[in-house]
Amino acid sequence: MKKGLYVFVMVVTLLIGVKTVDAVSVDEFINHVTKVQNINGNEVSFVSKAEVERYLTVNDISEEELSYIENKFDEGVAILKSSGATSLSELSQKDKDKLEALATEASEETGIKFNINSNKSVTLYNVDGSVFAEESIKIKQTGSNNYEYLYVPAIAIVAVATIVILRKKQNA
Amino acid sequence: MPSNLKRIVKATIINVIVALIFGGIIVLAGDLVAGNKIATIVTLVNKMAVKTPELKQVELIFNKEAKKLDTYPLYGTKYGEIKIDSINLVAPVYLGDNNKILKLGVGHYSGSYFPGEGGSILYAAHNNSYFKKLPYVVVGDLITITTDYGTFNYKVYATDIIKETEEDKLPIDDKEEILMLYTCYPLTGIGHKSHRFVVYARLEED
Numbered sequence: 001m002k003k004g005l006y007v008f009v010m011v012v013t014l015l016i017g018v019k020t021v022d023a024v025s026v027d028e029f030i031n032h033v034t035k036v037q038n039i040n041g042n043e044v045s046f047v048s049k050a051e052v053e054r055y056l057t058v059n060d061i062s063e064e065e066l067s068y069i070e071n072k073f074d075e076g077v078a079i080l081k082s083s084g085a086t087s088l089s090e091l092s093q094k095d096k097d098k099l100e101a102l103a104t105e106a107s108e109e110t111g112i113k114f115n116i117n118s119n120k121s122v123t124l125y126n127v128d129g130s131v132f133a134e135e136s137i138k139i140k141q142t143g144s145n146n147y148e149y150l151y152v153p154a155i156a157i158v159a160v161a162t163i164v165i166l167r168k169k170q171n172a
Numbered sequence: 173m174p175s176n177l178k179r180i181v182k183a184t185i186i187n188v189i190v191a192l193i194f195g196g197i198i199v200l201a202g203d204l205v206a207g208n209k210i211a212t213i214v215t216l217v218n219k220m221a222v223k224t225p226e227l228k229q230v231e232l233i234f235n236k237e238a239k240k241l242d243t244y245p246l247y248g249t250k251y252g253e254i255k256i257d258s259i260n261l262v263a264p265v266y267l268g269d270n271n272k273i274l275k276l277g278v279g280h281y282s283g284s285y286f287p288g289e290g291g292s293i294l295y296a297a298h299n300n301s302y303f304k305k306l307p308y309v310v311v312g313d314l315i316t317i318t319t320d321y322g323t324f325n326y327k328v329y330a331t332d333i334i335k336e337t338e339e340d341k342l343p344i345d346d347k348e349e350i351l352m353l354y355t356c357y358p359l360t361g362i363g364h365k366s367h368r369f370v371v372y373a374r375l376e377e378d
Contacts, residue, residue, distance in 0.1 A: 048283035048344055050291055054244055121270070130228075131247045133282040134270050139336050142274060142298045143356035143365040 023063035024070055026056060033073050040086050046077075051133065059127045076102060234321035239290050241321070247282065252319035254278055254295065259305035265317065269296050278302055278353075284344050287317045287324040291346035295353045299369075303355035307331075307369045315351060315373050326351045326373035333357055334368050341370065349375035 024032075034049040076099055083095045091099075100116075107114060113125040121136035227249045233242040245251035245267045252265040269279030278297040285291030297303035315326040334341040334354075342352055351373045356365035 049346065050285045050289075050344060051283045053240075054282075057240070057242070058244055133247050134268060135282075136270070138281065138283065138294075138339050139342065139354070139368060140269050140274065140279070140296050141336075141356060141364065142296050142303065142354070142368075143300075143361075143363065 024067040025063060026066065029063075029066040029070055030056075032070055037077060039077070039080050040084055042086050055126075055132060058132065072102065232319060232321045234288060239288065241286055241289065244286070248273060250277065251280075252287070252317055255316040255318070256309060256313060258310070258313040259308050261302065261305065263297065263302040265295065274298055281344075285346065285349070287319060287351075288322055288349075289346075290349050292342075292344045293349070293351045294342055294344065295351070297353075297355055299355040299357065299359045299365075303353065304359060306353060306355050306371060307357065307359065309353075309371050313373075314376075315353070315371075317351070325376045327376050328371055328373045330372040332370045332372070334370055336366055336368055351375070 030049060030052050033047055034045060034052060036043050036045045038044075079095055079098050079102075080091075083091055085091045085095070103114065113129070115123045115125075117123060117134075119136070121134050123134050124132045126132045227246050229249060230243050230245050232245060232251065234240075235242050247268045248266060250264045250266050253262065254265050255262050264277035265280055266273045266277050267280050267282060269281050273279045274297060278295050280286075281294035281296065284294040287293060297306075299306070309328055309331060311328050311330065313328045315328065317324045317326070332341065342354065353371040353373075354368045357367045357369040358365070
């Protein structure tokens with residue numbers, strides 16, 4: 001299963017939640033949300049430890065808030081497990097909506113923003129509103145996609161030249 | 173259809189086909205003759221076209237005892253430079269690897285660690301610009317990452333060609349500081365690439 005973007009979004013948007021629950025240490029929280037989960041027969045790690053550690057370094061979060069997030073994270077994992085899906089693409093629209101609603105509700109409550117972009121990436125923001133990361137697939141396309149800038153003008157120039165030449169011949 | 177209109181339609185279709193053929197020949201010829209220079213020009217055009225937002229540069233503070241950064245660069249900002257002498261590469265390194273960033277330099281996958289933190293680091297760049305010579309890197313070559321908080325040297329111990337779906341071949345963990353560089357493979361041709369050329373390098377402790 002690809003990285004659970006909705007779940008991670010849900011986690012980070014709850015980072016300044018105001019509800020007081022039993023505190024959990026930073027290490028306990030990181031170990032909990034980064035451990036490999038078995039989701040319907042697939043071994044999945046939802047979030048990168050490096051990224052969670054970085055987020056918690058950049059954003060000041062209390063242990064009570066971490067515990068609250070951990071509970072919400074577990075709710076999200078439960079939705080995924082009960083869905084029976086083995087990949088995000090197999091999730092029903094209803095389950096996707098449930099996860100997104102969970103994240104949106106928390107975002108509205110805490111003021112932490114996230115944005116699902118048109119290219120299916122998710123932009124996560126720090127507490128101060130700056131971009132924390134743009135989450136998408138791990139292995140990017142880094143191929144020769146810049147040649148479009150050459151093809152278009154080359155074709156345009158040749159097309160215009162050909163038309164001009166043929167018209168001159170017709171008029172000759 | 174009136175005969176004039178038929179002639180115009182026919183002439184237009186012929187013009188488009190001829191233009192496409194000539195356009196393709198021009199690009200292929202340019203690629204053969206100028207090759208890398210075209211990629212450089214295109215990269216420069218891309219750089220001029222990309223409006224880099226004004227992003228604050230954060231002062232990076234490295235906690236040597238904890239082997240962790242106390243402050244991190246903002247996503248999309250340059251925080252270092254990569255140098256590989258064996259392929260004459262010197263390139264800026266940015267945090268993040270979205271399309272905008274990859275047009276500016278080498279992108280650091282935000283789910284990986286930073287140089288000096290003791291974990292896996294994953295960098296990507298385009299195969300027709302900064303990493304166009306990456307497949308010429310061999311075992312034993314040295315890679316240097318220079319940042320405001322320190323300079324880190326890595327020695328290449330392996331290279332590989334992997335499928336784009338083989339994420340497990342680019343493992344991110346905190347067991348050992350491994351620098352992984354990748355680019356689309358093969359280098360030639362355009363369009364979607366299903367493979368990546370990967371360089372694996374280990375931190376050289378002082």
